[in-house]
Every structure is written in C-alpha cells, then in structure tokens.
Amino acid sequence: MTKPTHLKVALVQQSNTDNGQDNMAKSIAGIRDAASQGAKLIVLQELHRSLYFCQTEDVDVFDLAETIPGPSTDTLGALAKELNVVIVSSLFEKRATGLYHNTAVVLETDGSIAGKYRKMHIPDDPGFYEKFYFTPGDLGFEPIQTSVGKLGVLVCWDQWFPEAARLMAMAGAEILIYPTAIGWDPRDEEDEQTRQKDAWVISQRAHAVANGVPVISCNRVGHESDPSGQSEGIQFWGNSFIAGPQGEILAEANNSDEQLLVVELDQARSENIRRIWPYLRDRRIDHYQDLTKIYRD
Secondary structure, X not given: OOOOOXXXXXXXXXXXXXXXXXXXXXXXXXXXXXXXOOOOEEEEOOOOOOOOHHHOOOHHHHHHOEOOOOHHHHHHHHHHHHHOOEEEEEEEEEEEOOEEEEEEEEEOOOOXXXXXXXXXXXOEEOOEEHHHOOOOOOOOOOOEEEOOEEEEEOOHHHHHOHHHHHHHXXXXXXXXXEEEOOEEOOOOOHHHHHHHHHHHHHHHHHHHHHHOOOEEEEEOEEEEXXXXXXXXXXXXXXXXXXXXXXXXXXXXXXXXXXXXXXXXEEOXXXXXXXXXXXXXXXXXXXXXXXXXXXXXX
C-alpha cells in the first residue's frame, strides 16, 4: 500500500455532555469540517461518545459499552467511505459480558475496520478509576496498516510510557497517535496545573524525538462534574497538538475551546531525521535486559 508523501492530518478537540447522540454529532461535524479542509487522517479524542465516566465506579455505566463492529463503527465507517478519509475513533468496547476494553478503532477509506488497539496501560487514580471498567489490552503494540501509512495508535495513559512508543516505532509505525482524556483537579494551584500540562506535552514530544516520527495527541476540553459530588470534577485541559519528528509543535489548541487542528505532514521528513539522528542504530539492546523487570532491587 503506497502512502502519500504529503499527508493532511486533523484532530477534533471537543467538550462532551451526557447526551451521547449530541457528542457523536459533534465528532461527525468535526470530521466533516476536517475533510472539507483536505484532511485524509482524522483523529478523535478518547471516549468521544460520552462523558469521561471513570470519575466514579458505577456498574450501570457498562450499559454505555458497545461491540466492535457495532453502531459507532458502522456510522463512522460509512462516514469514512463517504468522505474518503481514515478516522481514528475511541470506544468503550464490550468484548463479552463482564469483559470490556478502552479501544481505539481505525476506519479505512472504504468503510472497513483497518484495525484496533486496546489500551494497555490502565490507570487507577482519584478521578481516573479505569481499572474498574477496562481490562488491559491483549493486542500488543502493533501498528495498523492503512492507506495513509502505518499508524501507531495508543491511548491516553499509554502516552507516559516510552516503551510503548518505542515498540510501535520498532514495528514500523510512521505516526504516533494518542486519543486522550486528561485534565486538572480544579482545586490544584495554577503552578501545579502548569507543571502537569507541560509534563504531558514534553513526554509526547520526546516520543516524537526519540523515534523520529510525528505525534498527534487529541485531548478533550471542558469541565465534567463528579457524579458522586465528592470532588470538584475534572477540568479537561485541551491543548491538543500535532508535533513533527523533531518534537517541533506544528499546531496546538488552547485549554478552553473546542477546536479543529489541520496540518500537512511531510512524511519524507521522518526518513531524513532518522538518517541524521539514528537512535535505532545505536540502541544497546545487549544491555537492556533489565527493562523486562518491574524494578532493579
């Protein structure tokens, strides 16, 4: 499959409500807008169909999950075919009763499912009780081959782990993609909020640098209340961005508004960067055995 040398990519940063139909309509509108601007690869944020429900543990929430293939992939697949674009969606997957995943799905230009990735690293922190809902992924770190190239799709908490990005790159990923739902505790001081957001951006830009590939990071935006009333909810910080293979910021959204980012990538640039900075060549895999340990005691 021949990939284009120049590729227009887009991400849709949106806020969500408890109305799933409205959320999906907003995602679809963003996809249509991106396609009208020439984007051929369009990325949606993590769990774009619903509120970020992991602030609490509630068994009724499992009713939100859907099969893959299912209603959302049918809708987005038809849209991908209509617009001749590749779409990266993020869904609450019902694999079986009692078995659920946080899954990214890639829809090809012919409407088919090109592949999926099940989130591997599952957080369990105040406001982010994902281990209650999601079984860790079992598909590994395998890029998804599409008409626009090999996509290294990961999800949110995965973005903090250099191993995940490296394994995707080693398997041939040409772009790293992170659908995300991350935000501040409104009670945090402004300086602490800045440190958290900056760490998030730095980590992902570092994956671009270390692997010589572009990064697309699509985060949600807006305040979502804690259903239990035990906290002040989460202020999702937006700041979605697209970075080049040297970590350079090509486009960046703000932390308060719904935004669409569209950027043209020069896919030959990664080849040139890897020639100048050949990190894969100089890796000392003969001395990395301890990376398979949780910790060196």
